[in-house]
Amino acid sequence: MTQTIPGVLSIRGTDIQTLPLVFDSPHSGTAYPEDFNHAADPLxxxxxxxxxxxxxxxxxxxAGAVLLEAHFPRSYVDANRAPDDMDPGQIDGIYPGALNPTVxxxxxxxxxxxxxxxxxGPxxxxxxxxxxxxARVARYHHPYQSRxxxxxxESHARWGAVWHINFHSMQEFASAMSTQHKGTPRPDFVLGDRDGTACEPGLTDTVQAFLQARGxxxxxxxxxxxxxxxxxxxxxARGRHSMQIEVNRKLYMDEATRxxxxxxxxxxxxxxxxxLHLSDHVTHQIERTAAQ
Incomplete structure (x- = not known):
């Protein structure tokens, strides 16, 4: 069963969920709102x-997990940003709330x-x-983060813990908009756990070993x-484990044509x-906790 907010998000797998594993893809949306009014070349x-x-x-x-995906494009409003991560110099008028722009x-x-x-370019x-x-925050950003x-x-309440995999893709080489030097080659995958503060170390180790074993x-x-x-x-510390996975786009698509x-x-x-491998990891972790 798929739950959908048209143009905003879809959720799959809640009716067949068998373990506390949630995948989400906040940046794969391709439904461009009519009020975007940008000045960019669409492609x-x-x-x-x-x-x-x-x-x-x-x-x-x-594998028994739930999958959440955004339908709207990240360039319109980015679901993987705090709602105050905006440069006030880019806003005309009084924004309802304080702004705290990051890098x-x-x-x-x-x-x-x-x-x-x-x-x-602009x-x-x-x-x-x-x-x-x-309005973008209210109609798109907040519903995604809230859901x-x-x-x-819900998963944490049911099982006492939850594992969250946040999926993204990255350009093969760093662009002019990156924190890296332009042209820096990227690996096949980058795993992010905020220096070990966002998940148990076994989750990062499990995913890294799985991918490396496949070359x-x-x-x-x-x-x-x-x-x-x-x-x-x-x-x-509260049984909430979140990890980000970035996959290199060269592995699956032509970056020019998409x-x-x-x-x-x-x-x-x-x-x-x-x-499936993560489902085994999660099951083992739950069983080990129950046995303690």
């Missing part, structure tokens, strides 16, 4: 998408993106209206440690196998 703008990531993860439900906002990729990847020929930003939190809370190069917390969704939801490449199906099968 170039799609470089911001984690295109196809939700589809790559659909096998998670067969992401300075790069043009905060709450509402102001620069277009990969070169970093997203708009205007400043965003304060009411416009607030993810509810899924995690993939894997980095941990470099250059991505994990952003708002695992920061807000990861609390291992079309799947010859590696797509193999990676999708790998993600399904990973979900």
């Amino acid at each position: 170039t703008l799609r470089h911001a998408e984690d295109t196809h990531v939700a589809d790559l993860c659909e096998g998670a439900t067969a 992401k906002s300075s790069l043009g990729i905060g709450l509402c993106w102001t620069r277009v990847p990969p070169a970093g 997203m708009y020929t205007r400043r965003l209206n304060a009411d416009e930003v607030a 993810l939190r509810t899924l995690l809370d 993939y190069s894997v980095a941990v917390n470099d250059p991505y440690k994990g952003m708002e969704l695992i920061r807000a939801n990861g609390d291992p 079309e799947p490449n010859e590696g797509y199906q193999a990676l999708k099968e790998c993600f399904t196998a990973l979900a």
